[in-house]
Amino acid sequence: MSPVIDTIETLLVDLPTIRPHQLSMTTMACQTMVIVRLRDSDGIEGLGEGTTIGGLAYGPESPESIKRNIDTYLAPLLIGQPADNLNVLRARLARHARGNSIAKSALETALLDAQGKRLGRSVAELLGGARQTHLPVLWTLASGDTAKDIDEACQRLKQRRHGDFKLKIGANPVEADVRHVAAIKEALGDRAGVRVDLNQAWNEATAVRGIAALQDAGIELIEQPIPAREHAGLIRLANRFRVPMLADEAVQDARDGLDLAVGGFSGAFALKIAKSGGLQGVLELAHLAQTAGIGLYGGTLLEGTIGTAASLHAWATLPELAWGTEMFGPLLLKDDIVAEPLAYRDFGVALPTGPGLGIALDEDKLAHYARR
Structure with missing residues (x-):
């Protein structure tokens, strides 16, 4: 039975x-x-x-x-x-x-x-098998202080912990945010890629102005600059600028992904198991994106080790993600509730081994x- x-x-x-x-x-x-x-x-x-x-x-x-x-x-x-x-x-x-x-x-x-x-069997094996066992992980700079963020980024590079960085912006006036981001990119130069996440903070007119300045500053990816429901606006922005747009809140599941793909969206989708109702749902979205030629990015809702491990098992079954992952959630926490933390090294994280998630409390x- x-x-x-x-x-x-x-x-x-x-x-x-x-x-x-x-x-x-x-x-x-x-x-x-x-x-x-x-x-x-x-x-x-x-x-x-x-x-x-x-x-x-x-x-x-x-x-x-x-x-x-x-x-x-x-x-x-x-x-x-x-x-x-x-x-x-x-x-x-x-x-x-x-x-x-x-x-x-x-x-x-x-x-x-x-x-x-x-x-x-591991969760990745249940999903068809891991195609990669070490996944790149960027770090989000979100102190709001330019000097602190530059110092933090330099430390992560020196430690070989992270090789790319994302900045959370949108709470300040556009000019202030652009100055903050541009200063960090200038300080890091070619040593690291820099991206920004607006979390839907701008309207389309503001986004046109802000993205133009961010593109000139050398920013490589713009995440969800306008509200999630404005699919047509996101498609227009993606087609207007060289710098790619990353759809996050705009693409919850495969239905949203299909709507954007049919509308002519070019750029990337942020995958999150939480948005798509689980690992199988997020992989449905990923496979749709692959078919449409849309890039993939392994996103997070700042989960702890259990949720992060679950995401890693899903991402590991995919071909190389064009934009890597941001599975740094456990590193943002002062402590953990698991017996063995995830192994972060060489600008990424190792896929946990062992049956299931490979995680014990x-x-x-x-x-x-x-x-x-």
Whole structure:
């Protein structure tokens, strides 16, 4: 008989960041993760993580709503069901619960982790096999202070930790943001690529002015300069400038990807398991992008180690990502809740090995940081 899902437990875990992380819509000094512990009737436990940015400042799901909706609506749909047919379980969640992509991603991660442990296979193997075991990782400079950001970037280069950098801008006037970014790019020169993320902060007219200046400054990629719903505007910007546009909030799943591709979008898609409801959904989007000749970028919602490991298993099944990844979430945190941290070295991170995600919890650390 197939094992069935016995219990699903969710925990809110608050971990402080190493420094304030400034975005266009909020500044973070702590990251809250929803940790999922799914236990099957054969005694196997699967781990998952649902994480977002800045409570409700970024999107419609908060850590508290993710936990409540899993506990109240989603977990009852899974408990008692056979644990080894993920396609049926995903369809069951989609049929009975709309939206809640981060919550669904956390549950799918836990299901895949448990199935991998049961079969003695990694999550990447369950998804078809890893094509790469070391993935490049950039670092986001988000202190808001130009001198501090330059120093931070130089330290990361010297340590061979990161070779490319992204700047979060959009909270300040355009001219101030451009000066900040241009100074950092000038200081780094050809030693590193520099990109920017607006998190939808500009309207299209402002974006035309700002992107022109950023392109002149040597910035190599512009992420989501205008609101997510403005697909036509993003396509116009992509066709107007040499510097590529990176669609992030504008492309949640394969349906959004198809809309942009059919409209003539050129540039890249930011892949995030949380946006697409899990690993299988994000790979559907990735394969669509590949077919349309659109570049790929492995994005993050600043997940901790569990969510980051899940993303890495998905990215590892793809050909080389044209724009690399930003799976640095665990490095932004002062501490961790896992027994063995991810191995960051040589401007990237190693794919975890072992069954499932290849991640085990540190129970003492989990108990210390879990919200009462």
